[in-house]
Structure formats: C-alpha cells, structure tokens
Amino acid sequence: MPHEKLSLNGDAVQELFPFHLLITADRNRQMLSAGSAIKRLLPQDFLERSFDEFFCITRPCLESLTMELIETVGNRMFFVSVVGTDTVLRGQLIASNPGSILFLGTLLVTAANSLDESGFSLADFAPYDTTPEILILHRFREMQIKGMEQQNLKLQNVIEARDTLDTYANTDELTGIANRRGFWSMGSKWLQKFNDSATALMVMDLDRFKVINDNFGHDAGDALLQVVGHRLSEALQSDGLPGRIGGDEFVAIVKAPDVTLLEKRVADITSAITEPVVHNGAELTTLVSTGAVLADGKRDMDALISCADLAMYEGRTRQRGRICWYSTDIKRKSEYEQRLTVDLEKAIDNRLLKAFYQPVVRMSDHEIVSFEVLARWEHPEFGFIGPDLFIELAQKAGILRRLDCLMMELALDQLALWRSLGKGYTVHVNICGPSIHPDLPAYVKANLDKRGLKPIDLHIELTETTLLDDSEAAREILTELANFGVNLLLDDFGTGFSSLTHLQDFPVSGVKIDRSFVEQAPDCKRARNLLYAISDIASHLELTMVGEGIETIEQLNLLQQVGCHYVQGFLLGKPAEAATCEQLSYSLSKAA
C-alpha cells in the first residue's frame, strides 16, 4: 500500500505542519513536539510538560484523551485553545506510534483581524494552508457588506427623498389629506384593492363657503377647511380615503360591509363634517352638499368622480346640504343637459332663440308702456325648453353673457320696428352678472345708436345676485350706464340679502316688487304691510315701482292701492311673440 511506504521525519513534519503537536497518549500527556508556529506561544521548556498545561480541547467534549477514544473520534474536527491567549487551533487528532497522539491543524480564524497582535506572519503558514486566504476572504466579505450597506443607505435616502417629494406632491398643504393628484393616485389603488365590499365615492362641497370667507376672513375659511379635513379623516379612519380636490370641495372613498351600512356611513360622514366650527369665538356653520356613487367594482376614478359630482349638483339644485346618490336617471338627465347645452350654444350663435314680450302696463292710464323681453327656445327635437332650464345651462356653460347680448339685440331690433310704426314703447331687458363687464356701456350705446334709439328707451333689470359679485366694479359700470340715460331696475326686490344696501349703492331708478309679496298680499296682512313699506321706501327714494306676477284682480287692486306705478303679470298678458303681445288679456279699464 502506498501509504505504508510513506514516512516523514521530524524535519519534514516541522516543515509541513508548523502548527502540529505531538503528545504522549498516557494520562500525563506530555508534550513531545510542537510546530515552529506553535512554539512561539510556548515557553522554551515546554517539552515533557503536560499538554493540559498549555492547551485545552474545547470541541468535541471528551471525557478523556486516550488512544482508543482517538481511534473513534479522530476524524472529527477538534478545536484546541491555547491557554491564556485568544488563539485557537483547529485540526485533527491522529493516533501515532509509539503510544502518542498527533495533532495536525492550523489556526482558527473568524474575522479579518483574528491574527492582529498575534505575532504570526505568512511565513508561519505552510503553502497549502489556506488560513491566510480565509483572512483575506473575511476582509473582502467585510468590504462587500460595507459596500452593500452604503448602497442600501443611498437607496434608502433616495427612496426617502422620493417619498417625501411624493408626499408633498400628493398632500394638500392646508389639511394634510390627499390633494387631487394624491387622491387620484391612491384612490385608484384603493379601488383595485377593495372591490369585495360595498364601496362608494363621495364628493362634498361646502355651501356658502364664500360667505364665510367674505364675512369672517380667509383665516376663518382656512380654519374651517382644516377642521373639515380633519373630521373627514377621523370619520373615515382605515375604512376610507379622504381628499381635498378644490377650494371647498372634498372627496372620499368609503367602504362598508354592505350597501345598507354604506349608505349609513356616507350619511354619518357628512353629518360629522357639518358640525359647527368655532374660530376665534365665532361659530362657523356651513352645509355640505354631497354626491355619492357606488363604485360597484368600477375603478375608473375620473368616471366615478364625474358621477358623484353630477349627483352632488343634482341634489343641490333641489336643496342644498343634502346627500344625493348617483342613478341612471341622473346620468340620463346629465346627458340630456349636455346635449341641450351644446345645442343652446349653437342656437345662440345662430340666433335661433326667440324673443317673447310681456307687457308692462301703466297703472294710471292702463296703457302698455313697455315690454319685458324674455328668451324662449324651441328645440328641434325636444320641443319647448323651459327658460329656467336653459338659463341655468347657459350659466353653467359660461354663455349667459352671449344670451343676454342676443336678447338685448333682438329686443332693440323689435323696439326699432315699433318706433318705425309710431309706437312709443320701451323695452325691459334682463342681464346677469357676467354681462356686467366694462364693455357693457359701450356695447349698449353702440346698439342703441345703430338703431336710432335713445337710452331712455331701454330698462335694464338687475337681480340682486347679479350685484353680489365684485360690486365695486359693477357699481362703476352701472353708474356709467345710468349717467348715459339708461334706466336701471332692481328685479325681485325684497328677496335678496341686501336689498336696501343695493338701493343705496347702485344708481337704480326703479324696483320690481317680487311676485312673492304680490301673491300673498291679498290674504296676508303682514305681506300687505310689507308692500306698503316697500311703497314708502320707493316713494321716498323717488323710485319707479313695478309690481310683477299679477295673476288676480285682487292683486291688481291691491297694488293700485299701494301706489304701484306699473304692473305686469299673466292677468294682463302672458309673454308672447311681438306679433301678438300687444293684446292685453285683461283690461285695466274694466277693473276701474
């Protein structure tokens, strides 16, 4: 056998195994030999001294160290500690002849700095001994870990920076909840995640928010928004997602176990955010108009918001501060209105709207002195469209000004025709807020001049809501018109927020008493007294009084008693085309 021919002398052993130990196998375990590297750890007189004096076998646990035991466990890895040092050897024990035990091994290294201050050098290691390579690998591994940690830290910083930026980009600064961008982004993910329960999307608009801003200041408005955002967030907690997507417009996704509970949740949430808010001692109250739509598995945020928005506006048209759920009826109505809006714009541009005229009769001699021009629209497919509807659509579409201009031009065209026939009528034209613009006086003048008409031929009727927006600018424009000679009348007098203020601030020459006073007056003393009061005011301010909405003889008589100068209403004549509008339905002379 080849291995029987293999023998090594002591010098060879020293050369090949610098970390070897040779000890006796008896209980004395005397040191017989040690490798050159081990020797530096031992005193010079180590020979024949006990192995146990300098070394300790820490692994495996042995009860004794005998030849027999070595023969059974010799092929296992041994850890041998050098007493009094941190040095540990690892290797193998072999039963050697005669009656000795040979340890062959090397240093155990656990980290790159294992041999720091040990005094060992490369020369102590046999070329085949990979202990130095293990040290190098330990160091390399430390380098890799350090590099990975640096990369991780860098990545973490990038992620944190991105998240921070994301948060800023997606968060409403005032309320801390999601802004439009954030709500869309998170909402889409929300809807993808929670599609197994009843889920709704809500749009909530604070009614009268502008009034709070105007009356209490923007600080109060901001405080209100912050509180609403906070309450919304609290009300939703983990079952929903709040957002603020506009000035006073909030949104939310909310889920519940079933539809019934969902409806209740929506109601509870709306209720929670409408509680009054106290700011600097003032109580800020507002209503919230809410539109809600069942997600029903849909994930298109744009479509859902649009539906909830429609529902909100639909609910608001009926009554502010209520919850309205989106339905196919609302969808159909919306589509119908969208179609009407497009067709209305075409109709205005192509002058397809008609001017109807309702007579204004002078009380003193029962003569028709003027006509109020009223817009009428017959849709080629849908037939007659009520003015309340198409005027509202025009307002939403931002084309009310064009409508006003059209009606004024039609009215002035008709007036010019009447003049040519020798008739001395005047016309009343209604204009809305957007029509009161700096170009209005020049526009009116140009249209009057073009037709050879005078300013006194034209009465412009203004509602009080028309005068609410930017009243200072409106005052200047209307003053210019009044100075020019155009008559200005305050329509629906008595119903607005600040009727008397408007009388003081705006150059009106007359008022049109709202029909609500006229309606109730015959049967209600209070209403009658109000009419007398209005008459007194008008009289003292030398204003012309026009009573509108006259439908009964009693109303007519009452207005005569009150001292109304002019009257208008169905009793006297319904709005009609120019060809037939001069026929009164009821002759005042009969009443007289």
Next chain:
Amino acid sequence: MYGLVNKAIQDLVLSSAGEDTWQRIKSKTGLEGVEFIEATNYGDDVTYSLVLAASEELGQPAEIILYEFGRHWILYTGREGWDSLFSLGGDNMKSFLMELDDMHARVQVAMPESKMPQFTVNEKNEYLEVHYRSHRDGLAPMVAGMLGGLAERFNERWEVTHTKTADQQGFDTFRLKQIQSSTGDGLIINAA
C-alpha cells in the same frame, strides 16, 4: 480591478487636489455620477482612464501619477481595514518583501478575479532583487511607489532602483538596498 483601487485613486486626488478636480477627472472619463464600490470588479480600462485623466488634469506625467498612487495605496489600504493583513506580511521591509509573492498568491487564491502580479525576491549580498511580472502593462511606476509606501510604513530607508524594464526582458527588475532604519523619507528611488 476592484473598486478598492479606483477608490484609492479617488482618495489620492481628493486629498491632494480636491473635489472639483476629482469631478473633472470623472467627467473626462465619462464616469460622472459613478460611485465606486470597493468589492465590485471594474474593468482595467476604468483604472487606466482615471490615471490618464488625472495626469491631464494635474499636469503630471502618468508615471508620476502611478508612482504617487502606489505610495498612497499602502496608506489607503491600511486605513481601509487591510492593515491586519499587511501585518501578516511581516514586521519589517525585508521580511515583508520575502513574503510578497506569497501574499499576492494567497490573494489570487481568495479572489481569483484579482489577477495578481508575481514577485520573485532574491536576496543578494547587499541588496534585494525584486522581479515583477504582471499581465497588466505599464504599472512598474506604481510598484516603485508601493515599495516606497511600504518603506514608510515600516519606518525604514531604502534605495530602490528600477534596473530593467519589462520591454527589455519580459519583467521589471528593482534593486532594493536598505540605507538605514530611521525616521524621515523611506525611499530613495532611481529609475532605470
């Protein structure tokens, strides 16, 4: 070469010429935005291009840059945690040089991608003769610098002469003669 080498070049430039110079060097080599990772192996061309760019930027021949880098390498790796392995090489210049090839061989075993050079050190009467063999061309000045760095590390004075180049015989030969052991400059170098 490993990123450790390129980071050592970076460290040298930063400490001697500053951040702006380093950024310009990186820009010249198309490495803007690159942060070297020590344990990552980059192509040798990256290191060569950094040396050339540094040479242009600092207005010094590439050989000088390589020499200074060689010196800096010893200091840098010592700072970066490799000092314990340096200690394994010996506690004086001569014993370290005698184990120099073994050290490189063991690094090659541990990190096969490193492609370590070979050193043969022959002890003559009054000097040591070091033969340097590498598959990478042109790095003899860096070896000279490393020898200088080592002498500084051991606080010894050695005269190093580059007696023959690889062009002449296939390997570079350095003659190292110890002058005295004292503080002060560790190396006196004479080129071939």
